[in-house]
Amino acid sequence: MTPDPAPRPSAATIGVLLGSVVVAAYTGIRMPSRWTATLQTVSLQDGFHRRFLVGTLLRPIAQPTGYAYGLFVAVSFVVLAALVAVLVRVAVTTRIPARRLLIVAFLLLPTGGYLFHEVGYFDQLLYLMFFGSLWLLGRGRAVAAAAMLALAVTVHEIAVLTVLPLFFLAALRASPLRRAVLAVMPAALVGGVILVASAAVDGAGNRLGRRLTDTGFPLRPDALELFGRTQRDSWRLYSPSDVLLFLLPLFVIVVGAVFALARTNARRSRRSAVPIVVWIAAAGAPVVLAAAGWDRERWAFLLIANFCVVVWFLLAEHPPEVGHSSHLVLVAALLLTAHVPLTYFDGYAPRALTADDISDFAERAASGSFTDTPPR
Template identity: 50%
Template structure:
């Protein structure tokens, strides 16, 4: 994300406001961490054991890098928290290097929404690695190294194929703002083509799942058999396990809020089509799996990233802040249940009980 190398003197009133927003940011991080913190689950650890050298052709980058360190749970936990920590560092840098209070408050709002707690709850999931690679690619673009940025985004599809519907559209939005259309297509092509190849190949080589199950049977955590079964099912077989319609209906209100909110801030023109598409693209993940709350988290996150990038040095007007605040309040009412029976921690010291009849 854009780095600020020089700062002009800031008036006293703005300095006070900045300190207040900074305090809000610190509180938001603490609240999000308290709400959603957990140790990486067995599902995430199991998927981090998947590697290219073991015959897996999807979601293999993280597991391939970690394979030399073995399959102990501590290896996956350390790697998971390292990625989460790096994402938090990137978010913190984005906050402090933002040139407007609108950008800073946008980050605070994202942390105070259910998405903040969900970020900590998702520790170990590949989504965090995808956004970390996106931030790295955007930094490379800022440093005028588009080829490096393109290569980083190509790596993202080897982390998880959902990169094609999450971080890659955001990268495309940024490219189209910085370089001519043909150049943007050329820089997007490696990631798109590699993603297409990965989707066209069989997810796993014959016998690889059983071999990995034998290796994981001696580890110090209970690996998830159902996580490995993902690689043995066709997409049609996966669709039989859940209702695509129900997932889409869950995501629909979120899409309306985030796309509508952006169109309110950005005059509805043809130029708005690309950022709106980048925001709404994760909704198509309904056709890829049943993790509806996770897709909702990615939808809101894409909205915040795209809006943060679009704002640049713009400072939102009071009426825009009011509408955006109302939209965020709506999003607080969207349920975002956690995995594995976990639930967001409440901020009260005791659990309230029903009153007497």
């Protein structure tokens, strides 16, 4: 999602964009949860083989500070702020108005509030690293871009089903198939090794849990229990088919919209186009996460996020004129995604734009209770 050279946008345009950020933040922002903070402590030094990059990098700071919760809060908000800054920057600098509207829509739809509510989750760092890899790829630094995506897999293995397909799509748009495959190969190999190897050495979770408890860290023991379960064990705790059925209508919307947009672009452009199946796969890959865990609303959010990135690319292939049927398809698809309930974690709910909710939020912010450590 690299910015396009463009004339300076109007003050009204910037105002609408920043207003969308404010509304999204108000709707969903909260303090990072104990779950996300606990996962950010996981490191290679402690014997973990998955989701270890953040904890490994933070360990030299976390240990001397006694694993202060504030450290992980700060890191979480820095990542969120950087991700939002990228979205704002590309929206301001794009020369395609439909792209700017796409970002505004993403922020004002339930996805915007969910983005802020997800603060601390590794998903945000994955997409931030993906945007960094696009920046590198656009400057001819394919090896560095591939290395960044390989590192993203060590942040969280779901990178294989979220940002990796998007990166392959971006690489294929910029280079021949062989080079695109080589670009994603390091991340694919790292992902394969991580998924085949054990999640952690025996007892790693218990040892880290005891050490965190001794420091007074707000531990979520069940977050560390993840590393002691096999995928088969996880399937005993939920129904993958039920999660898939929840995602299926959204998946159909995404696939249908991408097919229509990509087919229209292919008909209108004489250039050698990316195969439609690649566009669809990049947008729809997160649906496979139904087999990975029970966070169905989170998977729905990631499905919509991938869809929006794919649409961003499609709008550059052959920008449709205002009023073109492609715009109608896109608007209809985005409005339909709003009918998918993105239920928040831990009993939280989206804040409404009503006087009562705004007053309550202002009171919590003024009293300082907003920054209290979440109970979960």
